[in-house]
Every structure is written in C-alpha cells, then in structure tokens.
Amino acid sequence: MLKEKQLEDIRILQEECERGEFTLKLNWETLRSRNGVHQNDFFHYVGSNLAGFLGLYDFGNKIEMCGMVHPDFRRQGIFTNMLEEAIGSAMKRENKLIILNSPAQSPSGKGFLAQVPCQLAFSEYQMKWSQMELGEYEDVVIRPSRRNDEQTEILLDIHCFHFTEKEARDYYQRILYEDTLKTMMIEKDGRAVGKIRVDNSGGEAWIYGFSILPEYQGRGLGRKVLKKLVAEQSQLGYDIFLEVEATNDHALKLYESCGFKTIQRQDYYRYEGLK
Template sequence: MLTDTQIKEIKELQSECEELDGIQLKLNWDMLKSGGDEHLLHYEDGVLAAFLGIYGFGSKAELCGMVKPSFRRKGIFTRMLNQALAHCKDTYREILLNAPAESRAAKELLKKMPCTYSISEYQMKWAETPLEEDNLVSLRPSEPEDLTLETQLDVLCFGFLEHEAGPYNRSLKREENQDFIIIEYKGKSVGKLRVSHSSGEAWIYGFAVLPDYQGKGIGRDTLKKIVLKETGAGFPVFLEVEAENEHALRLYESCGFKAFHVQDYYQVQF
C-alpha cells in the first residue's frame, strides 16, 4: 500500500507532467488511495522519477504511468513497463496500456511495444442543462444481498467472468467515499452504479442495466436523478464511457454531459 509521502510525490509528478504535456493522466486515485494493487515507483537521488500504476479489474489489468520530464529518454519507463508486463501476464488474461490521446510521448513509446489499439474512452463532465426526472425508477443503497445482481450485471454488461465479478465487487465495497446504488424499475432490481467522491468531485462508474430492461428510459431517468442529487450537494459530476458504446455516449450527451478528455487503450499481445 502506498504511503502518504508516496501519494504526495505521485500527485506532484502528475501535475508536473500534465502541465508540461497538456494532457490528463488517468491514475484512478480512488484505487491508489485504497491500496490493494501493485504499483511501481522509480527514484533517482531521492526524487520520484517515474511511476507506473497497475489497476486490476477482474481478469483485466490497466497500466498507466509517467516519467518526470528531466529523467525522460533514459529508458526508465520502458524497463518499468517490461517489469510490469512480466508480473501481469501470469495473473491477467487481458492487459491494456492506457495513454492520453493527446500524448505524443506515449504514442511514440507504444509504437515500440507489442500492442494494438483497442478502444478509446471519453471522460465527460456535466454542463448546466435543465433536467426533469421521468419518475420511471427509484434508487436505493446496495445491500449485501444485492451482490448476486451486481455480479450478474458485471458479467452481462462488462465482460467479467462470473468467478471474477464477485471478488471484484467485494474489493470495491472496501473503498472509502463510494456510494453503491441499485436501480429499481416497477418493483424489480434491474441495474446498478457507483458514485465515487474525491477531491470535491463526483464520478459515476459501473453504470449498468440488465439487457432485458434496456431501451425503456431506465438509464436516462437514473442519470438525471444522480446528476440532480450530486449537483444539489455541490459536486460537479463526471463519468467515463467507451467510444464503441454509441448508445451510451448519446445518452450522456442528451443529459448534458460533454467530453473533455479522451484516453486511448492498447491491448498487449504476447
């Protein structure tokens, strides 16, 4: 688990890299602070020169990192990445390298790696837009007995294997500042989502509705309710959506969300 000093150093390094490169790195701060995953840190003369985060999602791992500008072009990150891949290939069945779409340095490095482009993910922020609830659904906190549904939704909607989804959900429940919400439609539990609160922001994750109940306006009404609740509490609201999910992208845009950053993912080939 990262120490408070290491977390401070990573934040300072992130700010330096983002300011110089004009990008936004996806370091999954809720996961970094909660521990549980393995991360690589490289120091030179007592200074944090590079960081590589390894984030596990069931049988899938996402890797994202950075190098202090004054320590670049020394092969530091390539060595760290090879070390991380050697660690991950026996643990995960899918490994994705995450790079901000605007990062030239990342794209140059990826050209040398055994990987192929997989997908792009849009980070979106809600803009001031009039919203009116449709009152199709009701929302309630997740209870322990909802784990079966949450597992089923991860399998059906996010491609998890069944034996992975349960442990993954249980690990999420140990994280702080998370609201786990169940969506009910006509008295039946049909979906879920998670709202993470960090640094004065609310982020929506794991938003899923059972396939048989999609296309009924459930997602739109749920999204409106969450946005109104969080903005009413003073939080700006953010979310992430994969580019291939055009329906979800249009849904979020219709509720006032606008993309502000794009993250590209590359699948490692062994």
Template sequence: MLTKRQLQDIEQLQKKCEAYDYVQLKLNWEMLGSRESFQLDFLHYENDELVAFMGLYPFGSTVEVCGMVKPSERRKGHFNRLFQQGMETAKEIGYKKILLNAPAGSVAAKAFLIKQGADYAFSEHQMKWQERSLEEDDDVTLRLAIADDLDMRIRLSVEAFGMNEEDAREMESRYSGQILMIEVNQETIGKIRLKLEAGESWIYGFSILPEWQGQGIGRKVLRRVLKDQSSAGHSVHLEVETKNDHALGLYESVGFKAVHAQDYYVYQILDM
C-alpha cells in the first residue's frame, strides 16, 4: 500500500499541476487510499520530491490510467518512463481494455496520448447540481440494499450499462458508500449509489432496468435523492459520459450543470 507520505506527495503534486494547467485531474482517491500493494502506482522522485506519478485503476477487466508531471520537470522523459512501466504491468496482469484518462482542457496530455497511438473514445462530464425547487414524488421507493440484492445489482450493471457479468460481479462486490435499491409497486427495478466526500454527495451507478426506462422513473428518483441530500446540507455531484445523450438530458432537466470534463482514449499494448 502507499505510505502516508507518498499519498501526501501525490496530493501536493496534484494541486500544483491543477493550479498550473487550470484543470482537474481524476486520480480516483478512493482507490489510491486503499491500495494493497505498490504494483499499480508508479512514482518518480528528484531530490526527495515527487515530480511524476501515474496510477492504474482497475474496473474488472478494464483499467483506467491517469498521471501527472510537475510543470518544471516536463519534457524530461519522466512520464514516458512511468508510462512504459505501467503498460508492462497492465500487459502482465492481462487487462482486456486500457483507457487513458486526461483532462479535456489539457493540450499537453492530448498530444502525449496521440503520440502513443491512443484513439479518442469518449468524454465524461463531472456535473454539479444547481439548487432549485423540486416536486414531491411518492410513487417511487428507495431502500437500503441488502445481501440478497447482489444478483439484481449485477443484472442492472449488465443490462443497463452493457457490462459483462464477470466485471459486474467484481465491481459490485467492492462498492463502498450507500447503495439504494429503487422500487415501484414493491418491485425492484433499479439502483443508485451515494458516496459522501467532504460535504459532497456523489451519485454513482444509477441504473434502471431497460423495460422500466422511459417512464419518468429516473427523474423521480433523482428528485428524491436531491431533496434528501440538499436537506442534509450536501452539494450533489455525478459523472456521465457525453455519448449517453439520454442520461445527460435527464440530469440537466433536474438542474445538473457540467463543471469539468475528462477525455478517455483507448490504448492498444504493442509487443514490448
């Protein structure tokens, strides 16, 4: 696992890079703080200062990659070396899909990824709810998930997100935060996960069975969650892919506004 000092060094480097580039990096701190080994993290120090970092973040058979270099230490090959090490590790582990992540506004990151032969796949928007009055909805029930809901949660990830069952089972088994099941007429038809981070309530994994979609249920669920979280004094945030136009329109309709964006590129490992 990463040491306390390494985590502090990563946080400080992130702040420096974000301030310099006017971007927001997605370093998946929930995963960084719970690493069980150093295998997925690559750090480079100069004179006892962390100047480059890259992390691998597995989600089933897919791995996301994100990293950064201190502005004054760029163009010295630091990140390229970390990248090669990371790709060797990804190849050894056998991930089926590699997604390279970079802030949408970072010209330097985009140039590096294109140079590596990566192909643009999609963008993801971080959205924040802009507080507004909301209607009351009483015909949708939200309840805490129990152990017996695991199969339904897996089914929802497969049918609503298009995941394979193996990846869905692996991801559902390690989810943290509050998982709520969505019921209509006492029938479970969806799920939504909430995670509280420093006064911010983040929505993840919001999904409804395909046969129940298009009936306004998603909007009702969001209004219920927004009222509950805002009443508790929390700001509400989420992430959504731009290629999912229906989801984007749904979130915008209840008051969410995009504030940051991340670009994702697919990378194919060549023989090293």
C-alpha cells in the first residue's frame, strides 16, 4: 500500500512532467488501492524530491506500464533502471503480455520507446463529454453491484474483454478494494445483463468496463445506459471522461453520438524483449 507522501510525490512529479501538454495514464484509482501483493511501484529520489516513477497495472492477461522522469533529470539512465526492475517484476507473473504506455503527444516518451524492443500494439482515445441534449433513457435500470453479481461480472469480462476465467476472477477481487471505483449493473427484464464502472475523484468521473452480454447487444440498450449514467454524473457536477481503443469503431461512434469528443490519444507498445 502506498503512503500518502508517496502519492503526493507522484502527483507533484506528474504535474511537472505534463505541464498542460498531455496526460500520463497513471491509473490513480489503482495507485490509491495497492494491496502490496506484488512490487508494482518503482521510485527514484534525488534527495527528498521524487525524480522518477514507474507503475505496473495488472489487467487480466496483460501488465501495463507507465512512468515519468522529471525534465531536469532525464538522460541519466533513471527510467532505464526503473524499467529493468519493472520488467523483472512482471516476468515473475504467469503468461503476462507486457505493454508500455506513452501519451501520443509526449516527445520524450516516444524518444525513449524508440530505443526499447517494442512495437506499437494499439492506440486508445481519451474522450470528454460535452453538454448536449441526451434524449430518452428513463426505461433503463442501473443499480449498484452486489456480491451475488460476481459470476455475471466475471462472464462479462470473459465474453467482452477476452479474459480467461482465472484472470476475470482475479480482476474482480482486485477492484473490490478500489475505493473510488463503483460498479453498476445493467438490468433487462429483471436480469443483470451488463455492467458499467465509474471512478469519481478530483471532480472527474471516468467510465470504465462498459459491457453487455452478447445476446443483449445491438438493441440500443448500451446507448440508453450511457445516456443515463452521463446525465446522473453531470447532475452531480462531474466532468465526464472515458477511454476507447481506436480499433473499436462501433464504440467510438456510440460515444460520439452521445456527446463525447476526443481530447488526446494514448499509445500502447508491446514489449518484445522477452523472446
């Protein structure tokens, strides 16, 4: 579990590295709920100041990595050393695909990854909702997840996100401890047929894990669910964000039709140094 000072140090370093030009994907909801089972966080201090940080994020069959080095301490081997440690930690876990993440607008990130054995795997759009008339959604039922929804949540991650059953069960257990992340179940005719997760922190609402069982897709249910959740979060005063892979054209069009606009892109590189 990370200490409050460590979290504050990461926040300060993130501000120094971004400077309004891009956003590093540090998965704050995960950082705040580390359980200490694996070594997932790597720090480099210069005196009392944090000069470098790299975090590992275990998502089912893959481990994502994202990190940063203060502009004043770059080209000193700091990130290379942290990455070597992180790769060592990731290799101790079973059959994990290692993915390195960098904002598309980060020249330093792209420059570093050009020297690493990796290939661009996919890109992800980060989108923000703009005020618009949402239309009808009143007949949709969304409720908080309960413990007896566990099997449905696991099935959704298997069918919609291609997790293995073990990966889906492990992921379900891990996110139970993410305090700011809420899972909502989507019901149709009294049956839970989908889920959508929202993380509320820092005046922002981030939507994750939006999925509906295959036999209930293509009926307009997803559009109504998204509209209802966006309306609720907007009324609570949150700025609303979500992420979608660039290859998921159907989801991208759905989000755009509900008022979401792309604000930046994250690039994900498959690490190939394990061959």
